[in-house]
Amino acid sequence: MLVILSSCGNALVFLTVVSFSELLISSNIGLASLAAANFFEGVLIHCLCAQGSFLVLEDGCPLPTLELKIVQFLTNIFVYSAVLNLALVTLERYVGVIHSLRYHAILSRRRMVYRAS
DSSP: OHHHHHHHHHHHHHHHHHHOGGGOSHHHHHHHHHHHHHHHIIIIIIHHHHHHHHHHHHHSOOSOHHHHHHHHHHHHHHHHHHHHHHHHHHHHHHHHHHTGGGHHHHSOHHHHHHHHO
């Protein structure tokens, strides 16, 4: 259930921001990047964890050491990516509140796309 909610919700946010040109502003680019990172986290990590949990209940640990390390590596990448995207969105909102008159000069669309990627 978590996989479906996570993937559908984040895909909807990402596709909405990308599909409508009027939504392609600096603050929404950071949110779209966060949604993309969480989408891949939801699809890959939650699916792998759910599958591993079912297999552990049946047979014990099914993953060899290398596959287990790959799953842990992917988990770390997606979690750190989500944390960095949250930091980007927080920084963007901080600049929007503190420097509201110079916001578009400080965080242009080009700069936000560069930071989000």
